[in-house]
Amino acid sequence: MTQFRIAPSILSADFSRLGEEVRNVVAAGADWIHFDVMDNHYVPNLTIGPLVCEALRPHVQVPIDVHLMVRPVDRIVPDFAKAGANRISFHPEGSDHIDRTLSLIHDHGCKSGLVFNPATSLSYLDHVMDKVDLVLIMSVNPGFGGQSFIPEALNKLREARARIDAYKEKTGREILLEVDGGVKIDNIAEIAAAGADTFVAGSAIFGKPDYKAVIDQMRSELAKVAH
Numbered sequence: 001m002t003q004f005r006i007a008p009s010i011l012s013a014d015f016s017r018l019g020e021e022v023r024n025v026v027a028a029g030a031d032w033i034h035f036d037v038m039d040n041h042y043v044p045n046l047t048i049g050p051l052v053c054e055a056l057r058p059h060v061q062v063p064i065d066v067h068l069m070v071r072p073v074d075r076i077v078p079d080f081a082k083a084g085a086n087r088i089s090f091h092p093e094g095s096d097h098i099d100r101t102l103s104l105i106h107d108h109g110c111k112s113g114l115v116f117n118p119a120t121s122l123s124y125l126d127h128v129m130d131k132v133d134l135v136l137i138m139s140v141n142p143g144f145g146g147q148s149f150i151p152e153a154l155n156k157l158r159e160a161r162a163r164i165d166a167y168k169e170k171t172g173r174e175i176l177l178e179v180d181g182g183v184k185i186d187n188i189a190e191i192a193a194a195g196a197d198t199f200v201a202g203s204a205i206f207g208k209p210d211y212k213a214v215i216d217q218m219r220s221e222l223a224k225v226a227h
């Protein structure tokens with residue numbers, strides 16, 4: 001049975017009390033904290049950087065899942081590793097040397113992830129599977145929380161799941177399949193059935209007063225799906 005992970009995106013949290021927000025969402029059952037980094041260059045929005053990651057680190061024990069929506073990527077990777085990130089994912093379009101960036105993330109002691117925008121081909125995985133620990137499928141265009149899930153992402157997830165399963169068959173190594181954007185209680189089961197095992201959710205969780213109620217309902221939806 002697949003182990004499912006829920007990774008609340010703090011993009012939709014109350015930024016005036018982020019420490020309390022991450023503690024509360026972990027107490028509510030979050031498996032990871034998803035940390036969205038935007039640079040007003042690669043994406044048209046500006047958010048948080050390594051200083052905030054470092055400030056939040058002592059508040060939670062769970063992995064911090066850094067999603068870099070920045071260009072270029074390499075300069076900032078060591079800073080996030082030092083700030084306590086456990087996982088660092090980036091968009092292939094943000095790096096001139098994808099293989100090098102994946103190695104850089106590993107050299108700094110973090111797990112690596114490659115992120116695919118709705119129109120970005122999975123062929124970027126072709127020659128780097130050995131260096132990828134997580135594939136992140138964007139089900140919205142990156143830049144903002146609260147957008148609607150793009151249904152074509154389900155086909156993309158099925159394709160990514162097939163690649164990951166074939167790779168695992170050959171090598172025995174696990175690669176996680178994460179989805180980000182528009183994930184809600186009412187579509188999470190369908191998304192899991194398409195192959196995702198890790199679910200980012202921002203507005204669905206932080207937009208409601210009772211985080212535990214949302215996470216519990218997501219888990220009961222996930223319990224209906226076996227793969």
Ligand code: DX5
Pocket residue numbers: 009011012034036067140141142143144145146147180181182183200201202203204
């Ligand atoms: C979008 C970010 C997402 C975002 C998801 O660019 O990468 O992580 O916060 O938010 P929701 O779950 O509200 O779509």
Ligand code: ZN
Pocket residue numbers: 009034035036067180200
């Ligand atoms: Zn994200």
